[in-house]
Each structure stands twice: as structure tokens, then as C-alpha cells.
Amino acid sequence: MACSDELPDTNQQENNGHGCDLRGRVWKALLGIYRISALEYVTLVQRGLSPVAEKIQNDTFRTLMTDRAFQDRVSNEMLTRILNAFVWKAHDQPPSRLMNLRFSYVQGMNVLAAPFLYVLPELDAFFAFSSFIQNSCPLYVQPALEGVHCGLKLLDRCVEEIDPDLFKYLQSKQLTAKVYAFPSVMTFSVCTPPLDQALHLWDFFLAYGVHLNILCIVAQLLNMRDDLMNNQRLKSVISPMKLLRSFPDLDAGTILATTQTLIPRLPEDLYDMLVRHTFDPIVCDMLLQEPDADVRG
Amino acid sequence: MRGGRKALLKVIILGDSGVGKTSLMNQYVNNKFSTQYKATIGADFLTKEVLVEERSVTMQIWDTAGQERFQSLGVAFYRGADCCALVYDVNNVKSFENLDSWRDEFLLQANPRDPENFPFVVIGNKVDVEESKRQVTQKRAMAWCQQKGNIPYFETSAKEGINVEQAFFTIAKNSLKQEADVELYSDFPDPIKIDGDTSVAKSAGCEC
Numbered sequence: 001m002a003c004s005d006e007l008p009d010t011n012q013q014e015n016n017g018h019g020c021d022l023r024g025r026v027w028k029a030l031l032g033i034y035r036i037s038a039l040e041y042v043t044l045v046q047r048g049l050s051p052v053a054e055k056i057q058n059d060t061f062r063t064l065m066t067d068r069a070f071q072d073r074v075s076n077e078m079l080t081r082i083l084n085a086f087v088w089k090a091h092d093q094p095p096s097r098l099m100n101l102r103f104s105y106v107q108g109m110n111v112l113a114a115p116f117l118y119v120l121p122e123l124d125a126f127f128a129f130s131s132f133i134q135n136s137c138p139l140y141v142q143p144a145l146e147g148v149h150c151g152l153k154l155l156d157r158c159v160e161e162i163d164p165d166l167f168k169y170l171q172s173k174q175l176t177a178k179v180y181a182f183p184s185v186m187t188f189s190v191c192t193p194p195l196d197q198a199l200h201l202w203d204f205f206l207a208y209g210v211h212l213n214i215l216c217i218v219a220q221l222l223n224m225r226d227d228l229m230n231n232q233r234l235k236s237v238i239s240p241m242k243l244l245r246s247f248p249d250l251d252a253g254t255i256l257a258t259t260q261t262l263i264p265r266l267p268e269d270l271y272d273m274l275v276r277h278t279f280d281p282i283v284c285d286m287l288l289q290e291p292d293a294d295v296r297g
Numbered sequence: 298m299r300g301g302r303k304a305l306l307k308v309i310i311l312g313d314s315g316v317g318k319t320s321l322m323n324q325y326v327n328n329k330f331s332t333q334y335k336a337t338i339g340a341d342f343l344t345k346e347v348l349v350e351e352r353s354v355t356m357q358i359w360d361t362a363g364q365e366r367f368q369s370l371g372v373a374f375y376r377g378a379d380c381c382a383l384v385y386d387v388n389n390v391k392s393f394e395n396l397d398s399w400r401d402e403f404l405l406q407a408n409p410r411d412p413e414n415f416p417f418v419v420i421g422n423k424v425d426v427e428e429s430k431r432q433v434t435q436k437r438a439m440a441w442c443q444q445k446g447n448i449p450y451f452e453t454s455a456k457e458g459i460n461v462e463q464a465f466f467t468i469a470k471n472s473l474k475q476e477a478d479v480e481l482y483s484d485f486p487d488p489i490k491i492d493g494d495t496s497v498a499k500s501a502g503c504e505c
Binding site: 055058059062063064065066106107108110111148176178179182183186187191239241242245292 | 314315335336338339340341342343344362363364373374
């Protein structure tokens with residue numbers, strides 16, 4: 001549904017802190033949030049500032065600063081509470097025996113919490129955010145951001161597979177994913193305005209898998225392809241590095257349409273790694289041992 | 298760009314989160330200050346053409362996220378750096394005390410050829426804030442710089458545009474000096490095609 005019938009924009013009236021609108025309910029269902037405990041959240045909030053509160057404080061007030069609708073709706077205090085509560089929750093959990101995962105606060109998590117607080121009431125947002133972090137993309141928020149680095153490597157590979165000419169061109173300018181796509185990968189595209197378009201992308205990610213963000217970034221590159229490559233002939237117009245510094249505003253409809261044509265074009269083993277890279281440490285370890293695209297010849 | 302004299306300088310800006318790295322870069326390159334700034338994720342970069350000692354050079358300034366430190370960004374960001382600007386907030390003593398570890402980690406990750414003489418510049422930012430809030434004296438900062446091998450020191454305000462130009466000019470100048478010592482080394486060398494012939498050999502048949 002998230003894909004075929006577009007979800008309506010987040011409803012300001014319906015979700016005024018008391019209930020969830022349609023998108024909110026769909027997101028919760030997709031994340032498997034069937035029950036929430038107000039007591040648990042209140043208890044976590046009552047513990048006050050976490051050991052990394054200072055780091056959090058440093059980022060919350062500059063989260064999506066340029067988005068008016070977000071600023072009107074989500075306060076600094078809400079972000080601070082949800083992030084500190086998450087740190088306490090993670091603090092209490094024994095590290096998993098199977099995968100040596102550690103959760104705390106890393107820069108960028110503030111941006112990941114933003115869509116949840118925008119779409120859902122704070123209490124629901126906390127549980128949805130926690131599930132997203134711990135289940136959907138646990139490797140993205142490890143202290144060294146291993147998952148993000150894997151995502152970047154896979155992005156290079158997907159571009160190479162789908163558009164070898166573009167890949168070679170970018171590579172010749174030393175523009176590998178690590179240089180131009182770090183924010184888009186880490187924040188699942190929320191770093192690119194406007195937020196309401198990013199939310200449509202998230203409908204798709206939550207329904208079909210958060211790994212699809214990588215292909216949405218490929219789609220954005222393909223949409224900019226002419227501008228990027230034209231620079232070859234028209235020297236000194238706008239350098240590709242400048243063009244890629246901040247991506248054009250998101251247009252979810254176009255991006256998703258392109259993305260869906262990309263999926264069947266990827267070899268199965270690459271797609272399999274793509275699916276697993278956000279949560280599977282085996283894929284992550286394997287990818288991180290391979291040389292970077294900028295040193296591959 | 299060939300012939301050993303490169304026209305591109307790579308400058309890395311490091312320092313704690315919130316000290317004003319992005320603002321310094323924006324003030325220098327675009328002459329703009331925005332209060333609507335956001336936390337940098339990963340790294341950001343801008344370039345500026347400058348004239349140093351009658352040479353036109355392109356400065357590529359890499360602004361890094363101040364929080365997750367080097368291991369999260371990977372060596373690729375620091376490799377080939379010509380100069381490193383260490384930034385702290387004069388109203389935040391912790392950001393000053395952390396300069397040591399930023400410097401050490403930079404040397405570890407960037408692994409420059411001559412770490413003893415690698416050009417650093419230290420910038421104490423936010424001097425526009427009222428004097429009573431100041432936590433690090435100029436004297437203390439300069440003593441640290443001297444102890445680390447006479448690192449040039451600047452006190453700036455990215456907000457008011459004070460001393461920013463001068464700091465970056467010194468960065469450019471010292472990067473070039475460094476480059477004279479380490480010649481024939483370029484960030485962006487022509488690619489060496491190591492797979493050109495091997496692919497033919499491979500397709501000719503299996504070796505086993």
C-alpha cells in the first residue's frame with residue numbers, strides 16, 4: 001500500500017499528541033510495534049540526562065533547522081527526551097551474545113529520530129524509533145558507523161553495475177560514495193529537504209526494506225546524470241563536486257519510480273548483500289575488508 | 298597539475314562538535330554566516346581559488362563531523378592532506394583540551410610522511426562572545442601551540458568574519474611550503490591501470 005497507493009501527507013490535526021494518523025499506524029504495523037508501555041518510557045525519561053546528554057544537546061537544536069513544519073511541530077525537548085531515553089534503554093540491555101552490538105548516541109541519530117517525532121506522538125515515536133534503530137539498521141549506529149560504510153561501498157557497486165559510465169566519470173573525479181553520499185546514506189535521505197517527500201521514501205523503506213535507500217540514492221544520481229556529465233564538455237560551469245554537495249530537493253514520486261526499475265537490474269548476490277548490510281555483521285565484515293572504490297583501479 | 302607542482306591543496310578541519318568548523322569554512326569560502334546551521338554528518342567540502350605567492354591554487358576544504366572521530370570516517374578522508382586546522386571554542390575549555398587527541402589521531406590516520414613537520418594551524422573560534430564567558434586565555438593556547446612545534450595560532454569569529462581570512466591564508470601558505478618539501482606527490486594522480494593487461498590474460502584461459 002505504501003507503494004501503490006500513496007499514503008496521505010502526515011495529518012496535522014489528527015496527530016496532535018493524542019493519536020496516530022494513518023501513516024503513523026501503518027509505520028507502527030510495519031515496524032511490528034503492537035504494544036507500547038507508557039510506564040517504561042516515563043521511567044526512562046525520569047532518569048533524566050544520560051551519560052551522553054551533552055553530545056545529544058549539541059545536536060538536537062540543530063536538527064532539520066531549515067524545515068519550518070518540523071520546527072513548528074517537534075520541539076528540542078522532545079528530541080532530547082527521546083534520545084536520552086533511548087540511551088538509557090540501550091544502557092540497560094545486556095549486549096547480545098550473538099552479535100557484539102552496542103547502542104548509544106551517535107551523531108546523525110538525531111536526524112533519524114526526527115521523522116518518528118514528526119509522524120507519531122512522542123510515546124509511539126520512542127518505540128518506533130527504538131525498533132528502527134535496533135532492528136532495521138543496527139549496524140548504522142555502531143560507534144564506528146560500520147553499516148554506513150558498507151552502505152557507501154554498496155552504493156559505489158550499484159552505480160558501477162547500473163551505470164558504468166557515470167561510475168567511471170565520478171571515480172575519475174575522486175567522487176566516490178564516501179565523499180558525496182555520507183549524509184544521505186546515514187540519514188536514510190532525511191538530510192535532503194523537504195521532509196514530507198522524505199516521509200514518502202520512508203513509507204517505501206519501512207514496507208520493503210531500509211536497504212532500498214541505497215537504490216534511491218542511485219536514482220537521485222541518475223536524475224542528475226546530465227548535469228553531472230555535461231560538465232565534461234562545458235568546463236567550469238558547476239563542478240560535479242559542487243553539484244553533489246547538496247542533492248536537489250527530493251521528489252519522491254520520480255525517485256521511487258526510478259528505484260523500482262533498478263531492482264531487477266542488480267545481480268542477485270549484490271542485491272542480497274544490499275538487503276543484509278544494515279543488520280548482518282557477516283556481510284558488513286566482508287565488505288569492509290575489501291578495498292575502497294577510490295583505490296580500486 | 299603535472300610536473301610535481303600541484304595546484305590543489307587539501308585542508309582538513311578538525312575539532313569538537315559545535316566549535317564552528319562548518320561556519321569557519323562557510324565564512325571563508327562564501328563570506329556568509331548562518332545561525333541556521335546543522336550538525337555535519339560525515340564530511341562536507343568546499344573549494345576556493347586563492348592566490349598565494351603569485352600562484353593560483355585551489356583549496357579543497359574538508360569539514361568533518363566533530364563527534365565520531367576518525368575511525369568512523371575512514372582513512373580516505375585524511376589521506377593526502379596538506380594541512381590540518383585544529384579548531385576549538387575559546388568559551389569551552391573541553392574543546393581546547395581535546396586538541397591533543399585530535400592532533401594525535403590525525404597523525405595516526407593521515408600518516409603523513411614527515412609527522413614532525415606536518416603543518417597544523419590552531420584556531421580559537423567564537424571570540425565575539427562576551428569576555429566573561431571566555432574559558433581559555435590566549436596565553437594558554439599559545440603555550441600549547443609552542444609546545445607542539447610552534448603551530449601558528451589564530452583567534453577568530455566566524456560570525457563576525459574576524460581573522461578568518463588571515464587564518465586560511467596561513468593555511469594555504471604553509472600547505473604550499475610543505476608541498477615544496479614533498480614534491481611530486483599529488484592527491485589526484487593519473488590512474489595507474491593495473492588491470493589493463495591482466496583482463497586479457499584472464500580471458501585467454503584458466504591457469505590451473
